[in-house]
Amino acid sequence: MSKNVLVLADIRDGELRNVTLESLAAATRVADGGAVTAAVFGSKGKETVEKLSHHGADKVVLVPNPKLDQYTTDAYFQTFKQVIEKVSPEVILTGHTAVGRDVSPRIAARLGLGLVSDCTEVERKEGKIVFTRPIYAGKAFVKKAVREGTVFATLRPNNIPALEADTSRSAVVEELEVEFAEDSIRTLVKEVVRKASEGVDLSEARVVVSGGRGVKSAEGFQPLEELAGVLGGAVGASRGACDADYCDYSLQIGQTGKVVTPDLYIACGISGAIQHLAGMSNSKVIVAINKDPEANIFNVADYGIVGDLFEVVPMLTEEFKKV
Numbered sequence: 001m002s003k004n005v006l007v008l009a010d011i012r013d014g015e016l017r018n019v020t021l022e023s024l025a026a027a028t029r030v031a032d033g034g035a036v037t038a039a040v041f042g043s044k045g046k047e048t049v050e051k052l053s054h055h056g057a058d059k060v061v062l063v064p065n066p067k068l069d070q071y072t073t074d075a076y077f078q079t080f081k082q083v084i085e086k087v088s089p090e091v092i093l094t095g096h097t098a099v100g101r102d103v104s105p106r107i108a109a110r111l112g113l114g115l116v117s118d119c120t121e122v123e124r125k126e127g128k129i130v131f132t133r134p135i136y137a138g139k140a141f142v143k144k145a146v147r148e149g150t151v152f153a154t155l156r157p158n159n160i161p162a163l164e165a166d167t168s169r170s171a172v173v174e175e176l177e178v179e180f181a182e183d184s185i186r187t188l189v190k191e192v193v194r195k196a197s198e199g200v201d202l203s204e205a206r207v208v209v210s211g212g213r214g215v216k217s218a219e220g221f222q223p224l225e226e227l228a229g230v231l232g233g234a235v236g237a238s239r240g241a242c243d244a245d246y247c248d249y250s251l252q253i254g255q256t257g258k259v260v261t262p263d264l265y266i267a268c269g270i271s272g273a274i275q276h277l278a279g280m281s282n283s284k285v286i287v288a289i290n291k292d293p294e295a296n297i298f299n300v301a302d303y304g305i306v307g308d309l310f311e312v313v314p315m316l317t318e319e320f321k322k323v
């Protein structure tokens with residue numbers, strides 16, 4: 001039986017995040033002929049309609065209210081709830097991003113729906129939609145299907161490939177006006193302060209070069225930044241490096257940091273504690289550089305280099321520059 005699927009678009013600085021395109025790809029897999037609708041919030045949403053159509057959206061519900069330009073829990077919750085009531089989807093998908101992680105449980109609780117979070121795969125099997133998600137800090141995977149009612153899930157970025165753009169597609173667009181009752185939005189974003197060094201978004205980066213306590217200082221991150229720059233990637237870190245004040249906590253990867261699934265993860269001077277592995281062990285290719293041949297990181301690495309990162313990383317940078 002076909003299913004109508006609703007995908008919440010995740011827009012950052014006016015740009016669609018890749019995870020939205022990945023969610024549309026997942027939606028087309030499970031819709032089986034049903035309509036795929038994208039919900040787009042904020043005054044810049046209109047600019048994303050073409051891209052959404054090319055990547056699988058049959059319909060787009062636009063809510064162009066400027067109060068939705070910056071994410072706030074109250075405004076998004078009220079709007080998303082109204083869109084869900086309007087579209088009556090059988091399946092709801094969001095990215096497992098800061099936005100999806102915040103708004104989805106609230107919606108699920110309020111509407112009495114179950115929520116399968118942080119899914120890395122989705123398929124249709126014997127009429128059921130089956131999600132795969134990591135458990136035990138990424139050591140095992142569990143498959144889950146929702147037996148009845150609306151299926152609601154968040155999808156981990158970088159796991160389900162987006163569809164190739166089909167420029168012949170165009171979606172039916174509908175605008176929805178949402179009014180917010182006075183005092184119903186209890187928070188206001190006054191200013192967004194970004195780090196000067198902020199480049200590629202860590203959680204969506206295809207390549208992550210990560211440093212641990214072995215990097216030894218804030219300056220020690222410089223060669224890692226150069227390597228990440230040459231590879232078009234982002235820099236990450238272990239909690240060891242963050243705790244030692246070598247870098248900002250926004251770079252932390254792991255159980256209590258960000259979860260990343262890049263095509264290539266290069267761990268430099270990281271021992272491979274279970275809490276770190278929880279955030280990166282599903283990366284497609286893992287390269288570990290460590291002086292200690294017994295370091296646990298080598299147990300999850302596809303390629304291991306036993307050596308001093310201050311010698312190995314610059315060598316890699318020079319070689320990649322030639323490619």
Ligand code: FAD
Pocket residue numbers: 211212213214215237238239240241252253254255256257268269270271272273274275276279289290291292295307308309310
């Ligand atoms: P270390 O374990 O000190 O390892 C440093 C490594 O660098 C060593 O293997 C050493 O051989 C190598 N090295 C040293 N010099 C060089 C050199 N010149 N060249 C090459 N290699 C070198 N950790 C996380 O990362 N993310 C989390 O989200 C996280 N959450 C946690 C939550 C809880 C509740 C707890 C208790 C812990 C958590 N931790 C987390 C901490 C985790 O247990 C480890 O302490 C931490 O990951 C260690 O960081 P590290 O590998 O950088 O440091």
